Amino acid sequence: MRLLGTITPDRPLLVVAVEEEAAHLGASLPVLLTGMGKVNAAVALATVLARGERPAEVLNLGTAGALRAGWAGTHEVARVLQHDLDTPVLRALTGRTFGAPIELDVAGGPVLATGDLFVSDPAARDRLAEQADLVDMEGYAVATVAQRAGVPFRLVKHVSDEAGAGADRAWRESVDSCAKELAAWVRDHLR
Known part of the structure; x- marks a missing residue:
């Protein structure tokens, strides 16, 4: 976890997993680098907000990885779910819902599936495509922490690869251009 800049109540906090994705953001807004995965993202943001x-x-x-062909570009997420928590089984065991999907106030945006699995297996991609459009490793955790802390939040993802075979290579090759696109989105939407 690393916080770059100073958090103030009049500016957004940019929460990004790794330096490669934040490479072109500049220093005008605070950036929290969390590390990859749900636990790292949740712990980093909760620590800062606490x-x-x-x-x-x-x-x-x-x-984010695209779960179906045709997805490209930068998208503001409308719904995020946790794909690696067996919510129905936990509900059957306890009678309570853990890990319910989170709805965001965005019309027409994609559904994002978050989990600690870097999806590079076509079978996993196809299974996830039944319930979501994109996949990442931090969005649900960030949304949950912000929601519980009562801080408004948004999730903005740029498609880096088609989740499946070769996704790791595609991510490494495209992450810098993705970081440029994310920085452009920030300039266009937060200034």
Whole structure:
């Protein structure tokens, strides 16, 4: 976890997993680098918010894999779900719902599936495509922490690859251009 800049109540906090995705953001807004995965993202954001540092909003920026052909570009997420928590089984065991999908106030945006699995297996991609459009490793965790802390939040993802065979190579090759696109989105939407 690394916080670059100072959090103030009049500016958003940009929450990004790794330096590669934040490479072109500049220094005008605070950036929280969380590390990859749900636990790292949740711990980093919860730690910062627990210190009493309250941004105007939390904006999770990052790359995402496309679960079906045709998805490209930068998207603001309308719904995020946790794909690697067996919510129906846990509900059957306890009578309570853990890990319910989170709806965001975005019309027509994609559904994002978050999990600690870097999806590079075509069978996993096809299974996830039945319920989502994009896949990442941090969005659900960031949304959950911000929601529970009462801080407004948004999730903005740029498609880096088609989740499936070769996704790891495609991510490495495209992450810098994705970072440029995410920085352009910030310039166009937050200034």
